[in-house]
Amino acid sequence: MHHPGPPRFLHVGESVELAPRNPDPSAEFAWRLLDQPAESSVTIGDGAVVHLAPDVPGIYRVELDAPDGVHTQTVRAFPDPCREARFSVTAADVDGDLDGVDHAAVIGQFNDFTMGTHRAERTGEGDRADADDRSGEHVRASGNAGGEWTLDVALPPGTHEAIFAFGDEFDPHATSEVTVEGAGRPRVRLDGRREDDEIVVTATADAAPDGSVPSVEYHLDDRDALTRDAVTVDDETLRAPVDALPELSRVHAVAVAERHSIADTLTIRAEQVGERTRTVSVDRPADPPGWVRDATVYEIFVRAFAGDTVDTTFAEIERRVPYLASLGIDAVWLTPVCASPTRHGYHITDLFDTAADLGTRAEFVSLVDRLHDAGIRVLFDLVINHTSRDHPAFQLHRAGVPEYADHYERVPAAQDTTGVDWAGDDAPGHYFTWSRIPNLNYDSLAVREWMLDVVDEWAPLVDGFRCDVAWGVSHGFWKEVRERLKARDETFLLLDETVPRDAAFRENEFDVHYDTDLYATLRDIGTGDVPANSLFDALDDSRRHGYPDEALHMRYVENHDEDRYAADCDDGSLRPAAAATFTLPGVPMIYYGQERGVPTDRGTMRWHDGDADLTEFHRRLVTLRNEHPALRAPGVESVACDVYTGDPDHVVAYERGTADERLIVVLNFGSDPAVVTPDRDVDHTDQFGESVWTEDGIRVDDIAVLTTSNQE
Structure with missing residues (x-):
């Protein structure tokens, strides 16, 4: 059925994409506005995929004339909560030399990290310049000879970050943060x-x-x-x-x-x-499958996993499945395995076949079967926001082949920041400086059909998708993907990469969400920039963003896009940071090599010279979480502690529990042991097994897990 799907909810100032489901590029589709508020003057486009931008609050009713009949859809628009705010940096904030630089691209969540849509021009002290945003409206941007650069933009309540990329490059750059006062989302x-x-x-x-x-x-x-x-x-x-x-x-x-x-x-x-x-x-169709609530995920950066003397292939990963089983993990997330000219695999040239250097499709299936035999589920890295610019479809698109004219985003040449002499009088759309991975155009029915075919190709082989750049693909498309997959298998998992995170992707789209707030806070704790109890503020951010209590968040300290935690943070803080991901509510994720002491973000796995003690520490974290339902339950309560030795700012404690079990977790991010006493009665046995009681309290090197004494 081509019906466009469920009611859609947004606020004035946003637009919603409306599209027929089960797209047929050869069919005729027509949209019309049936009803709108009396004060509204908006119109709707005449393509198969349209964008409705409500101009006043109220209910809008649209109608789609499709080959299988006429379908109606409701769009509810709420008042605009955004207020004008100013991002600002000075020369002192800039990481680099500004000599000869006369402008800066400003990117953030407010413009989907798209270079060239908002620019702060350096025009001289007191002068101002207009900058066009991607919708054609004007924003106010300015710079002055004293080195101040500003951008005024409307933002909803909350804390927002923008990157000023001087000369349209990240070297030099500066970061600005603003907080807009107001309520979070109910x-x-x-x-x-x-x-x-x-x-x-x-x-x-x-x-x-x-x-x-x-x-x-x-x-x-x-x-x-x-x-x-x-x-x-x-x-x-x-x-x-x-x-x-x-x-x-x-x-x-x-x-x-x-x-x-x-x-x-x-x-x-x-x-x-x-x-x-x-x-x-x-x-409740939006709730995640039950199995993931108890799961531990292990991410493998595939081409680094076999070691430094053997090329990684599916067969070589398969030979190492006993190691994965020994960790006790429940699911493996494999970075992209499709054909790609890059080591990381996110520049895909064939979405329907495996990379030749990794092995054949049959060998991939063998690996999946071997993991399943070991009780480990497989998450496939689904990359459908973009392709490599070496993909034949993009080459045909830029070469003017009519059938591919609408397959990729097109932006005005004046907006392009790449320095590439693109064919034609426009340029491809892309995020950040990712000029080698142009964005697909989801206003094209052919693209939507193509990407649904990709989903259908891989879903039967695996247990879930980690969806790359999920924030770049339209909400309506993800809603269609979810219903399509869950109708076949309710246990299929969808994990989003939304950075920074956005609760809108919880609305009948994804099961598990990147927790960028806790990730960043654990980094700040590890560098000593904030006290250890700041992790409670990070957890509270989920509520402010509007995530419901039943939403699941992936807790992690590292992944393939970030520096290793130990490289950025104080010595000894990796263990309590990892312990936090296993003892707070959510789904813990171990990035390959985190447990072996691999020093670089995509470095070769350390098999013969890895940190055996660190590996065993992670094994015990997995076992601890598996053996104690209290650590897999929702909810967390702060616990006060007296700290007799050690730095109180490095210590945090919290209670986790069910009706049958209550546990107190104490983490010490300091380089020296801390002796602490929680403010409630606890048994003098550390369930993790590393800490010991002294006359003054329990000595905690990294983590202690204590049972409350009042349990039956």
Whole structure:
């Protein structure tokens, strides 16, 4: 069915992409606006994929004329929460020499890290210059002879970062951070039950930090036969007669206060059993599969894994599966295995075949089977935001072949910052300085069909996708991918790379999310820039962003895009940082070599000369988490400690638990042991087994895990 999908929710100032599902490039599609607020003057485009930018709050109803019929979709626009803010840097902030530099590209989450859309021009003291953003609107940017560079841009409440890339390069560059005051995003959870002859849906709304108590809006799904006149809504409760339920109904809700929440969804299935009986089941389609809540993920940078005397191939990784099994991990994430001219593999030239240097498709399947035999699931690195510019499709695109004209993003030549003399009078779109990996154009039905074919090609072979540059692909496409995959296998996992993170990707799109906030905070703790208890602020950021409590976050200290933790941070702080990822709520991830002492981010795995003690430390972290349900449960509570020796700023303690088990975790990020006493009664046995009790308290080198004494 070509229906474009569920209701969409956004605020004025944003636009939403609307597209037919199961795209057919040879078919005819037409959109029209059926209804919009009286004050609205927006129009809708005439392509198969359109972008609607609401100009006033309210409900917009759109209609898609498709080969399989006419479909309607609801778009709900809320008031714009953004306020003008100023990014600013001075010459003293710049990492490099500004001699001869007369402009800077400014990038951040506000413009999808796209070079050339916002520029701060150096025009002389007191002078100002207009800079065009990518939508054609003007923003105010200025620089002066004294070395100050500024950019004014509208931002929602929260803390935001921008990079000033001088001369359109990252050398030199400077970073600016601004905080816009205001409420975070509220949250909502839907639950359903049957009461006699009715289905009852209850919304639990949670106020945002610094926000007021939210109200709740219910929205039915335009794809379903359940209509508004068949239900009754009373504040946070929706009721529907069981007899009025079609086979499938989807109920959506948002919490609304100063800002709106991401939507939560319930799926209601009704089945007629005999003449008088109807059975009803309710589920929450946005929740992650149960297996991942207890899982530990291990990322392999594939071409560095076999060692320094053997080229890595699928067969060589397969020979090392016993090592992975010995760690106790549950899932392996393999960096890209498709054909690519690069060592890292993210510049893909064939999305449907494996890289020749790694092995054949059959050998890849053999590796997957061997991992499955060891009880280890496999996450495939899905790269569908871009291709290599050496991909034949991009070459045909730039060479003017008509069938490929719309396959990649095109930007005005004036916006291009690459210095490449591109063919034609425009340039390809890309992020950062990634000129070798042009962005695909999801306004093209041919591209959408192509990328869905890629999804269908690899999904049957593996257990999940880690989705590269997930923030660069449209929300509507990810929603289609999720429904497509979950209809086949509810246990299939979707992990997003959204940097910085964005709760919108939790809305019926991804199961697990990069936690960039905790990652950055653990780095700052390790360098001594913030105290150890700052990790609680990082955890609280999830709530401010609007993630629901049931959302799962990937906790990590390293990955293939970052320097090794031990290279950046104080000696001895890697162990407590890794321990934090295993003892806080979420999904811990070990980056290959983290446990062996590999010194560089993509360095060769240290097999014969690795850090055996560090490896055993990570094995014990995995075992600890597996053996104690308290460490896999949601929720964390700060615990105060008296610190007798050591630096209190390097020590943090928290309680984790279930109804049957309560544990106190104490972490010491200092280079010297700390002797501490928690402010509650605990047993004098360290469940991790490294710490010992003294007259003053427990001596903690890196981590201690203590059972509360009041448990039965």
